[in-house]
C-alpha cells in the first residue's frame with residue numbers, strides 16, 4: 001500500500017435535515033411494500049449491500065429515543081421514525097456476509113446484562129460482525145420514555161458508560177464454550193450484578209466498541225475503552241487536532257495508537273467536473289434547508305418563536321434567549337449568542353437572507369468534487385493523520401451511497417488506499433484490531 | 446348457560462425449542478427450523494426466553510430468520526420484569542417491519558432471585574405482581590404501536606412537513622411500576638399491532654390474555670378441560686369489553702414422537718395426552734398419525750381453535766411433526782396447504798386493527814360534523 005489503509009463505514013441517512021426526503025429529489029421509486037423509504041427493510045438491505053459491495057468495514061445506525069420537539073410540539077420538518085437498531089441489524093446479518101453491523105445504544109437507558117446479551121447474540125448470529133456505539137444521555141426529556149425516568153447528572157454520564165462497558169466485557173469474558181460460563185460479580189457505583197452470562201464466547205470475544213462524545217470526559221473514556229471514535233471533526237485542521245489529542249491519551253492507558261481508530265462522520269457530493277459537483281452541492285443544501293427548515297434553524301439558535309419571520313428577509317433583530325427551553329431532544333452545540341454573532345457577520349459580509357445564511361453557515365458538505373478529487377482529499381486526510389477512515393453519511397435513502405461505491409471506491413483501491421477484498425471474516429479483522437485482551441482486574445470481584 | 450363459542454378453522458403453531466434442550470447460535474440453524482415450520486404452513490413459531498439460561502436472545506434468533514422466510518409468524522418471548530417497555534415494543538415493531546408483518550410477542554416474566562441479581566435493580570417479586578406489570582407493559586406497547594397513525598408520514602413539499610404531527614400521539618401510560626410518554630420512535634408496524642400470544646400456564650397471566658392477547662395458549666389434559674379453559678377466557682375477554690371473536694385459543698401439547706409411527710403409549714392407544722399431575726404439561730407420546738387423530742378429535746368437539754406443539758426433542762420432533770402429522774392433516778383437508786395471506790394476522794383470521802388514536806380522532810370529527818349546521 002502506498003498510503004495508510006483507510007477504513008470506511010456507511011451511516012444510514014440520519015433523522016435530521018441532512019436527509020433529503022422530497023420525492024422529486026429521489027433517484028429510485030418508493031419501496032414496493034408497506035412503509036416509506038426511511039423504515040422499509042428494503043432500504044436497510046440496499047444500503048448495507050451497497051456498503052458490502054464497496055468492501056466497507058461496517059454499517060452504522062444512530063439512535064434517538066424520543067421524537068424531537070420544538071416549542072413543545074413534535075418536530076415535523078425532517079425525516080423521523082426508525083427501527084430499533086439491534087433488531088434491524090440482526091435481520092441484516094442474514095442479508096449480508098462480511099459487513100460489520102454497528103448499533104448506537106444509549107448507556108443511560110439500558111442495563112449491562114441485557115445489552116451484553118443482545119450484542120453477543122448479534123455477534124454469534126452474524127459470525128463476528130457486531131459493534132456497539134456507546135452514547136450517553138443525561139436529559140430528562142428522553143428519560144420520560146423509561147423506567148429510570150429522570151436523568152443522570154451530566155458528570156455521571158461517562159462514569160456510568162465506563163462502568164457499563166467494563167461490566168459488559170466482564171460478562172463477555174466469563175462466557176464459556178458450552179454457554180455455562182464463570183459466575184460474574186460486579187459491584188460498583190452504578191451497577192451491582194451477579195450471575196452467569198448464559199452464552200458461549202462470541203466470535204469476536206468482545207463486540208467492537210465505538211464512542212461518539214466530544215467533551216474531555218468523552219475523549220478520555222474513548223482512550224481508555226473504545227476501539228473506534230465517531231467524531232464530528234471533519235475538516236483537516238480540526239481533524240488533525242482531535243486526532244493528536246486522542247491518540248496522545250492512549251499511552252496512559254497502556255494502549256498503542258492503532259488500537260483506537262478515528263473516524264469522522266462526513267458527507268460527499270460528486271460531479272463529472274468540479275463545477276458540476278459544486279452546483280450539485282448547492283442544490284443539495286437548498287433541499288436540506290427548506291424555508292421552513294431555515295426558520296427552524298434560527299429558532300434553535302435564537303430560542304424564540306420566529307413563525308412570522310420571512311426566511312428570505314434579513315436575520316432576526318432580537319438577541320438569542322439563552323435560557324430558552326423550547327428546543328428539546330437534540331444535542332446543543334456552542335453558545336447561541338456567539339453563533340448569532342457569527343451568522344450576522346456572515347450575512348452582512350455576503351449580503352445573505354436568513355435562509356441563505358443558514359444554508360451557508362450550517363453543515364456544509366465535507367468532500368465535494370469529481371470522484372478522483374474526492375478520493376484524493378480523503379487519502380490526504382488519512383495520510384496527514386486527520387482520520388483513520390470515515391463514516392459516510394449519504395443524503396438520500398436508500399441509494400445515496402451507490403455513486404460513492406461505484407465511482408470513488410475503485411479510485412481509492414487503485415491508489416492502494418483501500419482494500420480490494422475482505423481478508424478476514426470479523427469486524428475486528430476489517431479494522432485491524434487486536435484480539436481483546438483478557439481482563440484480569442475489571443468486574444470480576 | 447351461554448352458547449359456547451364455535452372454534453375457528455384449525456390453527457397450528459410450534460415452539461422451536463423445549464425446556465432444557467440445547468439452543469443453537471448460528472443463523473443457519475434457526476433458519477432451518479423456521480423453514481421447516483413454514484413448509485408445513487404453520488401459523489407461527491414461538492421461542493421462549495429467560496435471562497441467565499443458556500441460549501441466544503429469542504427475539505434476535507427469530508429475527509435473523511425473517512429475511513430467509515416469507516410467511517410463517519415469528520413469536521419470540523420477551524420478558525417484562527427487568528426490561529424497558531419502550532425498547533420492548535420498538536424491538537417487536539421492528540421485527541414486524543423486517544418480516545413484512547409476521548411478528549408476534551409472547552409476554553414472559555422473570556420470577557427468580559437469580560434473574561433479579563443479573564440486573565441488581567429490583568428484588569424478585571411475586572408472580573401476581575409481575576404479571577400485573579406484564580399486562581401494563583402490554584397496554585403500553587399497544588398504545589405505542591398505535592402512537593403513529595398509519596398515514597402520519599406525508600412528505601408534503603408545499604408546507605415542508607415530513608410528518609403530520611396531528612397523527613403522532615403521546616401514549617402517556619402510567620402504571621404501578623413505570624410510565625412511558627411516547628410516541629414510539631418506530632412508525633406503525635405493518636400489522637398495526639403485532640400479535641400478542643399469551644401463555645396462560647400461570648393463572649396470573651389470564652387477565653393479560655383476556656384483555657390484551659390475540660392468541661391464548663391453554664394447558665389442559667383433555668378436550669373437556671381445554672374447552673372449559675377456552676370458554677372462560679372468551680367470557681373474560683367479553684367482560685373486558687372485547688369481541689370474543691378476536692381471541693384464538695390454542696392448546697399447548699408437548700409432543701414426543703420418538704417412539705416411531707404407530708408406537709403410541711399402550712395405555713393410551715394414541716388417544717390423548719398422557720395425564721400428568723395437576724398443572725404438569727400435557728404430553729403426547731406416540732406416532733405422528735395418532736397425533737393427527739388427536740388434533741382432529743379435539744378440534745371436532747369444539748374444544749380449541751388449534752394447537753401449539755412443543756417438540757420434546759426439537760431436532761427430531763419438529764421434522765416428524767411437520768412431515769408426519771401436519772402433512773396428514775393437510776392431506777385430509779383439515780389444515781391449509783399454503784398461506785393465502787401474507788401477515789400473521791391473516792393466518793389467524795384476525796383483522797388489522799385501526800389505531801385507537803385515529804379512531805378517536807374520527808369520532809371527534811363526526812361529533813363536530815353532527816353538531817354543525819350543514
Ligand SMILES: Cc1cc2nc3c(=O)[nH]c(=O)nc-3n(C[C@H](O)[C@H](O)[C@H](O)COP(=O)(O)O)c2cc1C
Pocket residue numbers: 061062063064104106134135136137212213214215216217218219230231232265331
Ligand atoms: C458524531 C457523533 C454522533 C452521535 N450520535 C449519537 C446518536 O446517534 N444518538 C445519541 O443519543 N447521541 C449521539 N451522540 C451524542 C453523544 O453520545 C453525547 O451524548 C454528546 O456528544 C454529549 O457528550 P459529550 O459532552 O462528551 O460530547 C453523538 C455524538 C457525536 C459527536
